[in-house]
Amino acid sequence: MEPGELEAYLHDEAHFPGGWTPGVFLPRTEAEVAGALAEAPAVLASGARSSLTGGATPLGEWVVSMERFTLLEACGGGEVRAGAGVTLEALERFLGESGRWYPPVPTFTGATVGGVVSTNAAGAATFKYGSTRDWVVGLTVMLASGGVLDLERGEVRAHRDGYFDLEDVGGRRARVPVPGYRMPDVAKRSAGYHAEPEMDLIDLFIGAEGTLGIVLEARLGAVPRRVSTLTALAVLPEESAAFELAAELRQAALATRAGGDPCGVEVAAIEMMDARCLAILREDGADRRQGVELRDADGAALLIQAELPAALGEQQAFEQIGGFENSNAPDTPLVRLCRLLAPWGVLERLHVALPGDAARAAQLFALREAVPVGVNRRVGEAQRTVHPAIQKVAADMVVPFERFPEMMRAYRRGFERRGLDYAIWGHISDGNVHPNVLPRSAAEVEAGKLALLEFGRELALLGGCPLSEHGTGRNPVKQALLAQLYGDSGILQMRAVKAAFDPAGKLAPGVVFPRLAGTCPSVG
Numbered sequence: 001m002e003p004g005e006l007e008a009y010l011h012d013e014a015h016f017p018g019g020w021t022p023g024v025f026l027p028r029t030e031a032e033v034a035g036a037l038a039e040a041p042a043v044l045a046s047g048a049r050s051s052l053t054g055g056a057t058p059l060g061e062w063v064v065s066m067e068r069f070t071l072l073e074a075c076g077g078g079e080v081r082a083g084a085g086v087t088l089e090a091l092e093r094f095l096g097e098s099g100r101w102y103p104p105v106p107t108f109t110g111a112t113v114g115g116v117v118s119t120n121a122a123g124a125a126t127f128k129y130g131s132t133r134d135w136v137v138g139l140t141v142m143l144a145s146g147g148v149l150d151l152e153r154g155e156v157r158a159h160r161d162g163y164f165d166l167e168d169v170g171g172r173r174a175r176v177p178v179p180g181y182r183m184p185d186v187a188k189r190s191a192g193y194h195a196e197p198e199m200d201l202i203d204l205f206i207g208a209e210g211t212l213g214i215v216l217e218a219r220l221g222a223v224p225r226r227v228s229t230l231t232a233l234a235v236l237p238e239e240s241a242a243f244e245l246a247a248e249l250r251q252a253a254l255a256t257r258a259g260g261d262p263c264g265v266e267v268a269a270i271e272m273m274d275a276r277c278l279a280i281l282r283e284d285g286a287d288r289r290q291g292v293e294l295r296d297a298d299g300a301a302l303l304i305q306a307e308l309p310a311a312l313g314e315q316q317a318f319e320q321i322g323g324f325e326n327s328n329a330p331d332t333p334l335v336r337l338c339r340l341l342a343p344w345g346v347l348e349r350l351h352v353a354l355p356g357d358a359a360r361a362a363q364l365f366a367l368r369e370a371v372p373v374g375v376n377r378r379v380g381e382a383q384r385t386v387h388p389a390i391q392k393v394a395a396d397m398v399v400p401f402e403r404f405p406e407m408m409r410a411y412r413r414g415f416e417r418r419g420l421d422y423a424i425w426g427h428i429s430d431g432n433v434h435p436n437v438l439p440r441s442a443a444e445v446e447a448g449k450l451a452l453l454e455f456g457r458e459l460a461l462l463g464g465c466p467l468s469e470h471g472t473g474r475n476p477v478k479q480a481l482l483a484q485l486y487g488d489s490g491i492l493q494m495r496a497v498k499a500a501f502d503p504a505g506k507l508a509p510g511v512v513f514p515r516l517a518g519t520c521p522s523v524g
Contacts, residue, residue, distance in 0.1 A: 009046060009063045015392070016054030016474055024063040030216060034146035036064050037214075042506050045210040047085060047112035052396075053473025055119070055209050055511050064214065066114050074098065075219060079137060083217045084114025091220075100222045103129035106469070107369070114215040119471040120207035122188040124269035124305065127250065127429035128257075131188045133206045138219030141205050141212075144502040145170025149213065156201040164201055169501060176204070176500040179493035181486045184465040186398045187430040191467035192482050192512060193494050204497065209471050210508045212501045227307040228355030229268070230317070230334070231364050233292060234302045234346040239274060242300035243405050245344050246270050246428045249304065250401065252340060262309075263331045265340060270429035271303040277371045277423045280378075286370035290363040292351055302428070303368050308333050308355055317354045371425050375436050382440060390439050393448035393477075395455060398432035399464030410458045411435045414451040420444055432468045449477050456481040472512050479513055 010019035021044075025036040037043060040062035047066055049056040069083035072094045080102070082091055088102075089109040095101050106116065106123035115121070117139065122131035129135075139151045147170055158164050164176040179195035193212075194203040205213055236242045249267045256264025273281075278298050281287045287294040294301075308317075312334070323329045324338035341347055353360035376392065383390040399407045408424070415422045421440065426433030435455070437448035456466035466481040483491050491513050498505070509515050 009049070009065065010058065012049040012051040012054065012056035014052050014054040014057065014473065014475065016057040018059060019057040020060060021058040021063050022060070024065055026065050026068055028068045030142065030148060033064060033142050033214060033216065036062065037142070037144060037146050037506065040064075040506075042509050043214075044508050044511075045084075045114065045118075045214045047115035048087065048108075048110050050108050050111050050115065051119075051473055052394075052470045053475045053478055055471055055473030055508075056115075057474060059474070059510060061509065066112065066214070066216075069114070069216060071217060078222050078224070079219050080222050081138075081217060081219050082113045084112060084117075084215045086113045087111065088113070088116065095222050096225075099225055101225045102135065102220055102222050104131055104135055113218050113220070117206055117215050117218050118208065118210050119469075120188075120190045120194075122190075122430075122432075122469050124271055124427050124429070126188050126427065126432075127270070128253070128266075128268040133194075133203060135221045136202065136206055136218055137221055139202055139205055140216040140218075142214045142216055143170060144213070144504065144506040147171070148216070151202045151205070153200055153202050158197070158199050158201070160198055162197070164204075166201075174500050177493065177496050179486075179490065179497065181490040181493065184460075184463060184485075186400060186432075186463070186465045186468070188398055188432060188468050189465050190396075190469055190471045191465050191485060192472065192490070193497050195493075207471070209473065209511050211498055211512050212507065214507070226310055227266075228310045228312060229361075230306045230308055230337075230355055231353040231361045232304045232306070233351040233364050233367070234304060234341065234344070235278075235294065235298050235349050236300050236302070236344065236346060237297060238299040239408070240405075241344065242272055242302055242428070243408075245341075245346075246272065246302060247401070248340060250429055252336075263333055263336060265333055265337050266307040267304060267429070268307050269305040269427065271368055272425060272428035272433060273301045273303075273368065273371055274424045275299050276421075277301075277425045280374040280423060281367065281370055284370065284374050286367060286374065290367040290370070291360075292364075292367055303364060306333070306337055310355075312355055314354050314356060321352070368425070371423065372434075372436075375423055375438060378438050382438075386440065387442045389442040390445055393437040393439060393445055393452065395435050395452045395466065396432070396468045396470045397435070397455060397459055397464060397466045398430060398468035399459055399462045401429075401431040403462040403464065404428065404431045406462055407431070407455075407459060407464065408433075410455060414454050414458075415448075418444075418447045418451055420448055420451065422448075430468075431464075452477055453480060453484065456484050460485060474510055482513070 027033045042061040044061040066084040069085040071083040106121045162178045252265040253267040320334045421438040472478045
């Protein structure tokens with residue numbers, strides 16, 4: 001591999017510093033992955049390198065890129081078998097050919113199956129469809145020894161006393177302890193090794209970030225696509241109104257699911273952008289480029305994805321939106337949605353992508369994505385022009401939805417007490433948003449990190465989790481948040497699981513928790 005080609009494997013989307021590797025393996029078969037494990041003293045499995053935590057940045061390990069594991073085939077029961085290197089975009093395209101889909105797709109569809117399984121990735125639609133864990137029905141995993149586990153959900157469960165007895169882990173019997181900590185009861189969670197009484201063995205590998213085994217392929221659930229989606233951007237004058245409207249939309253959707261009302265409002269996802277996000281969009285002209293005009297007085301915006309009957313045509317949708325106030329209007333999900341939104345005064349400026357209008361939907365999603373792009377650009381400019389120590393400081397936290405306003409107040413108190421500039425956006429329907437600092441100095445980077453640790457403590461009291469979607473990776477603050485969540489004893493319990501599967505510390509050393517001196521092979 002040429003030096004220029006190697007460069008692409010030295011960093012991920014977190015831009016974690018210091019990435020280097022002696023070389024890259026590009027296996028196509030199980031045997032070639034096993035060969036890489038036999039040859040290299042330490043390895044880091046890699047996919048799309050879209051990690052936001054440094055989890056795909058090598059620090060001296062050999063990279064085992066799974067990009068050539070691209071098998072895609074339909075299985076019985078509507079399931080799909082996908083290699084670790086299959087992108088979610090390719091998965092969606094493959095399933096779409098047979099009228100099916102994989103619902104829990106995170107925002108970035110360039111991510112790979114191996115990556116989303118390894119982080120238990122989740123996205124906007126978790127509110128209705130759950131996270132990756134809920135859709136994995138089978139896994140093929142290679143252990144550090146080169147041995148392969150073919151796991152089927154429901155086949156191997158932990159003993160009631162809290163352990164797995166496995167016959168062959170690297171040619172030996174192994175007793176794998178189940179951690180005894182209690183995980184937060186929230187909609188999404190990517191916070192260390194999964195743990196629950198009598199848990200399924202497959203769940204230990206989902207969200208383990210490649211530290212227990214390398215995912216070779218996964219069998220995933222898929223469902224027939226019997227709905228179409230309306231996407232709408234609602235702009236509100238105050239953030240508190242956005243919270244209340246989101247609560248109403250969620251409640252209407254939950255009531256629809258509970259009662260099976262065919263005319264009920266079915267919202268699959270709601271995203272939120274705060275006032276600073278909207279200011280960034282205006283400053284960058286992103287709103288106008290996407291056909292949206294934002295105003296200085298706008299306090300928050302919600303991006304709503306509502307599911308409607310697949311048979312609803314564009315003309316019917318126009319008619320229902322235009323006539324929803326008529327007492328003789330048909331009782332349909334779209335009419336009910338309009339009636340729910342009307343009292344909030346958002347219909348006059350509501351930006352709508354009707355079912356089938358992929359171009360307009362893409363514009364609205366592009367508007368949302370322009371927020372992190374704008375934040376990252378500002379951080380990068382400050383790093384170049386002010387101080388090289390300036391870096392992105394951001395969190396990925398979740399609370400039960402009813403505690404969401406309290407979480408937001410905690411963010412604002414913590415940031416404003418430190419005089420920090422910040423923006424908050426994310427998946428309000430899950431109680432999960434991403435507070436981001438826009439540091440103007442190296443000192444503000446450190447102040448932002450202290451704020452995030454403070455938020456982790458506060459969220460724990462609200463029943464939340466400080467690591468929701470992106471995992472822990474190599475990020476020191478996220479690793480500190482993980483230790484804060486479970487305590488030193490919890491990290492020791494995770495290390496015991498790691499030692500049972502990978503006693504030499506060969507797989508992804510330094511990911512999830514820091515290396516311990518003498519436990520990892522030399523990678524120099």
